[in-house]
Amino acid sequence: MNILLVDDSRLARQELRHLLQAHPEVTVVGEARHAAEARQFLPTLRPDVLLLDIHMPGETGFDLLASLDAAPHVIFTTAYDEYALRAFEVNALDYLLKPVQENRLAAALAKARTALVPLEITLPISVPEPAPTLLTEHDQVFVKDGERCWFVRLADIRLFEINGSYTQIYFEQHQPLIPRTLQHLEQRLDPRVFFRANRQQIINLKWITGIEPWFSNTLKIQLREGPEVEVSRQQSARFRELMSL
Structure with a gap:
């Protein structure tokens, strides 16, 4: 699981790196200090998950997500609890309050692993194909x-x-x-x-x-x-x- 850390606090990013060392299946592919930097890194680093702060200079974490047409899975990490409802409205996997606790981070990563498992195709088609078949408006x-x-x-x-x-x-x-x-x-x-x-x-x-x-x-x-x-x-x-x- 590849993760990009997005947080304007260097100490917060260091603490997350330290906590993630207990999860050998996780690779931190990069760090971004603000939304603009994260947006620049996404096409090349292609992370599976963002550990995303909300309050950052310039744009918030919500602003970053709103500017993307397709985004990785998101786990919010923030010192503020009043944005939890909005976080789940944008389909976040989890919402972790700082300082992030080891057990809460582990639970959030478990959700991410589940979300990354490919879903079986169940939409019906007239003739079964080995590969997904494009559905037309008449289907x-x-x-x-x-x-x-x-x-x-x-x-x-x-x-x-x-x-x-x-x-x-x-x-x-x-x-x-x-x-x-x-x-x-x-x-x-x-x-x-x-x-x-x-x-x-x-x-x-x-x-x-x-x-x-x-x-x-x-x-x-x-x-x-x-x-x-x-x-x-x-x-x-x-x-x-x-x-x-």
């Missing part, structure tokens, strides 16, 4: 949430959205949860129809009813029957490129 998929089941056309799904450790599917008046990541779904869905708007949402382009400019050269998209979706800066540029003549 139907089986969806089960608790005791309720649906067989729904992908064309009728307007939005996929992260909800905790699950993904929520929006179709008709239903919003069931499935145990799949957006990365997994993105690999299976037709990119001509389904677009990754940000870290947390994939939209069906055929359900768009309105587009308007938003902050910092981003876009806000209105889907038929809702909701509104804010497109990240990078994906806004990609959307303009894809949709323009």
Whole structure:
């Protein structure tokens, strides 16, 4: 498991390195002092997990995640307890208060190991293939949430959205949860129809009813029957490129 430490405190980074020595399966691939430096390191170091502080000079840890279209798993390390709810809203694996305790760090790393285990593919296809087959908008998929089941056309799904450790599917008046990541779904869905708007949402382009400019050269998209979706800066540029003549 490769980990990048992101914290403006040199002493905090040293303490984390010391605690991680008790976990031989962990490799610290680098250290970043702030969000901008972490953003620079991510493409080359490609860590599996970020040990991420929240309060840093310039941008917060939340700002860093919001600027990324795809991010490693995140374990927050912070001296403040009031951001715990928001941390889990951005799909963090865990939230560790400083000074970080050995047993809490061990538990968080165990969650990371579980999250890094590849998930089996369960979305049905008409003819089984040895490799995942791209699903078109005309395909139907089986969806089960608790005791309720649906067989729904992908064309009728307007939005996929992260909800905790699950993904929520929006179709008709239903919003069931499935145990799949957006990365997994993105690999299976037709990119001509389904677009990754940000870290947390994939939209069906055929359900768009309105587009308007938003902050910092981003876009806000209105889907038929809702909701509104804010497109990240990078994906806004990609959307303009894809949709323009």
